[in-house]
Amino acid sequence: MKAIVIGAHLLRDDIEPVAAAVGVGDLYLSTLEVPDDQPLGDRELLVKVAGLRGRLLDVATFVAIRYGFALSTPDDALAKCAPHLARWKRILTAHREHVEMTLKVVASSTLSRPDRHDFTSGAGYLRALHAARQAADVDPQFREAAERVLVPLAVRNHWQHRDEKSVELALLVPRDRLDDVKAAGEELRRTNPEIPFLLSGPWPLEVFADADRE
Amino acid sequence: MTDVDLEELPLLETLDHLLDRGVIIAGEAVISIGDVDLLYLGLNVVLANVDAIIRTSQPKK
Numbered sequence: 001m002k003a004i005v006i007g008a009h010l011l012r013d014d015i016e017p018v019a020a021a022v023g024v025g026d027l028y029l030s031t032l033e034v035p036d037d038q039p040l041g042d043r044e045l046l047v048k049v050a051g052l053r054g055r056l057l058d059v060a061t062f063v064a065i066r067y068g069f070a071l072s073t074p075d076d077a078l079a080k081c082a083p084h085l086a087r088w089k090r091i092l093t094a095h096r097e098h099v100e101m102t103l104k105v106v107a108s109s110t111l112s113r114p115d116r117h118d119f120t121s122g123a124g125y126l127r128a129l130h131a132a133r134q135a136a137d138v139d140p141q142f143r144e145a146a147e148r149v150l151v152p153l154a155v156r157n158h159w160q161h162r163d164e165k166s167v168e169l170a171l172l173v174p175r176d177r178l179d180d181v182k183a184a185g186e187e188l189r190r191t192n193p194e195i196p197f198l199l200s201g202p203w204p205l206e207v208f209a210d211a212d213r214e
Numbered sequence: 215m216t217d218v219d220l221e222e223l224p225l226l227e228t229l230d231h232l233l234d235r236g237v238i239i240a241g242e243a244v245i246s247i248g249d250v251d252l253l254y255l256g257l258n259v260v261l262a263n264v265d266a267i268i269r270t271s272q273p274k275k
Contacts, residue, residue, distance in 0.1 A: 005239070050228045064236030080239050104227075200227045206235035 003071045004040070006052055007062035008081070008203055010092040014060035019052050024077050025085040027092070029043065030056055030070065040068055043132035057204050061090050061096055061175075064204040098155060100208060101181050101201035103146060103169040103188075104162065107136035108195075113164050132164035142195045149184040153177050156201055156208055170207040178202060 009028045015021040017050060019030040032049060039045075049067060056062060071077045081088075114128035138146075143159075146169055150155050156172035175182050178201075185199035 008237075021258070046229055046232060047225070050225075050232045053232065064231075066234075066236040066238045067232045069239040084237065084239070102231075150237075191275055198227065202226070206231065209237050 002036050003033050004045075004049060004067075005065045005069045005077070006030040006032065006049060007056060007064050007167065008084075008088045008092070009056075009060065009062045010089070010096065012058070014062065015056065018055045018059060022074050022077050024074075024081045026089055027081075027085055029063065029065075029077055029081070030069075034070075040070070057099065057202060061092070061099055062204045063091060063209045064206045066127060068192045088209070091205060095205060095208070097175055098172050098205075098208075099175055099178070099202035100204065100206055101154075101171045101173055101178070101199065102203065102207075103150065103171070103185070103197055103199050104166050105138050105142065105146070105168070105195065105197040107165055107167055108139040108142075117175075129164075133161045134144065136161055136164055138165050138167045139195060142192050142197075146188060149187055150181065151164060153181050153184060158207055160207070171201075172205075173202075175202070183211045 003020065003022065005022075007030050008024075009015050009021075009030060012021045012028050014021075015028055015030040016079055019032060022029045022031050030052070036044065046067070053064070069080075071080075114125060116125050119125040119128065138159075147157075150169065150171060154171040154173045155185060158170045160168050160170060164167045171181065182199070183203075188197070188199075
């Protein structure tokens with residue numbers, strides 16, 4: 001068996017009985033055991049892990065681990081997570097009452113996605129992909145409106161390029177302001193009906209678990 | 215947004231977060247060409263799309 005890691009948590013009680021807990025230093029990893037030969041790309045497994053993420057977030061905020069990290073032994077967990085543990089503990093303690101919300105906005109200006117066949121090297125193609133993503137931008141008036149209604153509700157915010165067609169505002173918000181964030185999203189939709197966007201969440205600590213955005 | 219059934223949006227968004235967000239544990243080995251970090255080594259990121267791999271491979275500013 002192998003254990004798919006879902007997140008890093010402050011307390012064992014934040015995980016059990018929703019998922020299995022594996023201790024790593026002062027923290028705990030939430031995991032789901034699957035057979036060794038279970039393909040990680042299986043759709044049902046993806047949906048199951050996504051569901052567990054949601055249920056775990058209902059209990060307490062955690063640091064999300066990118067899907068695909070699987071453990072063979074508890075020692076394996078400690079070896080791979082040791083460099084992160086002190087920072088995770090600091091983040092989890094500071095943001096126990098916070099969750100993330102994301103506002104994904106269709107870009108108003110874009111570069112078309114490069115065609116692989118136009119490039120003689122893989123590196124050139126990857127650079128062009130990156131350039132196309134960075135060129136995506138949000139309508140300035142919408143950006144201003146989004147910042148006016150959403151940012152005051154957040155303790156942290158960060159605009160980031162997602163792909164060549166969309167830009168995203170990530171918000172770290174107190175759990176007790178979630179209804180206010182959703183109401184602000186509705187106001188944004190009313191006042192900017194021509195701009196397609198998706199306000200979603202709550203999510204665990206994903207963007208703000210990054211060392212650069214603590 | 216792309217033309218999808220609205221009922222599928224929450225699932226798509228959830229899977230997007232599952233596959234494309236969060237801390238990457240494995241895959242610290244990075245293949246670089248010139249001054250551009252291109253690819254993580256390791257099976258744990260094969261489910262991420264190419265853009266995600268590039269993004270996570272960018273040098274921290």
